[in-house]
Amino acid sequence: MSRGSTSPLKASFMRRFIARNAPAYAFLTPWLLGFFLLALGPILASLYLSFTRYDMVNAPKWVGLANYEYMFTRDRRFWKALNVTFTYVALAVPARLIMALGVAMLLDKGLRTIGLYRAIFYLPSLLGASIAIAILWRQLFAADGVVNAVLGYFGIQGAAWITNPDTSLYTLVVLAMWQFGSPMLIFLAGLRGIPKDLYEAAEIDGTPKWRQFTRITLPLLAPVIFFNLVLQTIEAFKTFSSAFIISNGTGAPADSLLFYTVYLFNEAFKFFRMGYASALAWVLLIIIAIFTAISFLTSKYWVHYENERD
Amino acid sequence: MELTRRRLLGAVGAGVAASALSAVPAKAATRIRHYWWGNPERDKRTFAVIETFQKANAGIEVSGETIGWGDYWTKMATQTAGRNMADLVQMDYRYLFEYVRRGALKPLDEYVGKSLMIKDFDQGPIAGGMVDGKLYALNIGSNSQVIVHNTRVFKEAGVDVDLINWTWDDFARACEQITAKSDGKVKGSDDLSLMIETFESWVRQNGREFYGADGKVAATVDDVASYWQMWANLRKKDVVRSKDKTVILDPPIAESGVAVGDTAMSHYWSNQLVGIQAVAKDKIGAAMVPHKKGGKPGQFIKPSMFMSLSRDTKDPESAIKYMNAWVTDPAITKILGLERGIPASKAVRDALAPGLNETEKLSVAYFDAIQSKVGALPLPAPKGAGEVRDAFMRIGTSVVLDRAKVKDAAEQFIADASDIVERAQ
């Protein structure tokens, strides 16, 4: 081959490369700008800070791996926080998702008043983690609170749920279940995308309801289930506001509500250890990333997308 | 015609955009920022002060910035990190040392007597703003601990002990009396096991400081154990608030026993009397922290709030001018009243005296009564004191909940506290 002929080939390859990628990158431009100009810098800065001692008043001082070493070898509260957070994730995520999916399916079909219910079921999520919720929760789950008053009717002697370190975490799981509004809404939007004629055909064939659920609903809803699973897991690992506000920022009683991010926040803003807090953040990031990666890898086996089906 | 309309629309559009996107008002000759934590009442007074000050000082524009206590420190830390602190920041005794020791505040000594006219103020309260021999914070109100009590319940139970000179034994007896008289409906007191401020008085009554002159923890395991044991005994007699309420840390004052009505006594600071009275059903009274029989004075008078000059200030002269007006200008001190605490200037106190309401009178009377009974101000706390406070509450919780033996927990606390202080240096 002569030298002259490779050049146009290369050029045409370039042309095709650009033609292939240009539209996508055009659509990605806002995100790329945002990511590289606004988001990436602070993320890298926090990575750098995790190797420093930084009290936010004076310039950060490089300490190498000292923060990470302290965390894994000497910090009892770090392990405590991990324990609390993992327990919460394991309980709250499935509970909330099942609740949300169940109610979404009930609401999806047949009822004329569905809009009203949908609004009502979303209301608790609107209250978010406001101060009102903190006060309400302490009143509900106190020894002399509403929950125990209701249990009393059935002859059950309730405990001081929220101030007993053995049970306080469960009151937050209940809160998570009760604020199932956003996954429910996403499930509903997903259910709306499933063509109704599929169910009609199944009905004519006499397919029983539960098989319609496993054969039609679940597979077609898989991408949305996957989304909710991944996002709820990430959110649960990062749970902050509810735990912070209900424990008045301390993780009390006896560190039973010491969620990872509550601990991190206190280290950073209360105890002036932003460097250490950054190290904590990166450890959490890696934990979350592992979980997310596993979700994505296994999703190949149970999530199939319409536009990638042959 | 067409052109003018378009130009007009453009101008209006730009105006809307500017007012929408930029909250910075037009520049005055100089602009200083004042940042404080507040509540509706305090905010109203402070903005009125700013207006009064600006009227008298045309060249200086003061930007008032406020938010509630809980969020105040997060924002403050962020601004500090960005080297964008307000010129003047409100400081709390608990945080003052953290900020001074890290170098975020400027000393005020060079202005004292020149533009900051505080020479004739009570020196005790002013000294509360000194760290390592320099004045870093101006006292804008003093307070002291107070055992707030429900006067109706006290009367009904026939508690007639001298509430200024009483001892811990008197306190325990009062708790029993009150609980018995009300058939347990109203307990004697909140359980103060987790209140490190009261514990600090306890340590001083034993003749020690919590932090020694070297900045290390000087309180002993015995101090801690005896304190927690005393409360354990009261819990056993069932004359203090239930432990479920006790282990809620830092609850808002509206949830305290005296406010809710299930106990007759709670621990607070004297400048909070007005706030507690606002949420309590009965008339409240003020008592000192009980004394130790034959012990040293434990309680002390401290600044409730400070105003400090930040290292990021660009116009210290104007900032000090504003600061000075705050504590000396009669028009301004009148607006402020006792809301932030008792002023350190006798002249100001005298001027305010005639206009006080009942609860304010109570706090002034209380203040006068304790003057001779209190000890000296403790030495400035080391870095990490905030974390020690958290550890006290955390470890104390396991004692209150019967999950740890008093002695073991006390040992753990002293060990943890020493570690924390060491790590923070």
Next chain:
Amino acid sequence: MTLAHEMEEAARVAHELRVKRDQRARMGRLLKHLFLISVSIVMLYPLLWLLASSLKPENDIFGSLTLWPTEFQWHNYVDGWHGLPVSFTTFYINSTIVTVLSVIGNLISCSFAAYAFARLQFTGRTFLFGLMMMTLMIPYHVVLIPQYVQFLRLGWVDTYLPLVVPRFLASDAFFIFLMVQFFRQLPRELDEAAMIDGCSPFKIYWAIILPLSLPALGTAAIFSLIWTWEDFLAPLIYLNDIKSYTVPLALRLFLDQEGQSSYGQMFAMSVLSLVPVVIAFIMFQKLIVRGIATSGMK
């Protein structure tokens, strides 16, 4: 005779069956409603509590479990509205500006990015997608300070720019990922057919993908609106002037844990702050419902 009889009999049986089926269906619906109503009561309790607390005298909020106020304090609403140095009218205007801009920004920029990730092939897709997911995972509090410093250098502190501009640059990966999941569900033949007809990628995005994704867009709009309206941390950090405060920030001005608070007024204003969100919720909900009609056509 027998035939007629048999036919009559068959009709009778058929009728009975139909009645039974209808009865069962009605029973089913009734049970469903009963279930939903009882769940609704649990769901509504906090709102009722909030409403009750906003009308109670201050010292009644914490002391008693009964919802019914001993004395109705309607004035909390009026007093609360004017209870701060700046009236809530200003706070509502501020919140509305920030929220409207954020929702628009989110919908445009995130649907752009999601379209690229979900429907277009390009070099570096997996890598960039991973980066995007990473922004979801990092705890917000540790990037707070670097971000603050960054916006400070740009001179954006004390303006709404730090709250709004990132939204136009698809800063919220949640919405990108959400839309990606929905966009991927649409049949590929749609784009292929359109491509053959000579449609540009933008045309496909605009005329095919978006109209078919109304439920997803409606969901994203609702969330974006609610979360911006309720956002507290970013306004806390970036807004200094009380005149520029948003509603959630203003609500925090009522409380002083250590001193005098106005709980009644705070609760009253909290109730009012829910009103715009609920209205918006009901409005956007229609978008989700309308989605059925469109997707039914394909």
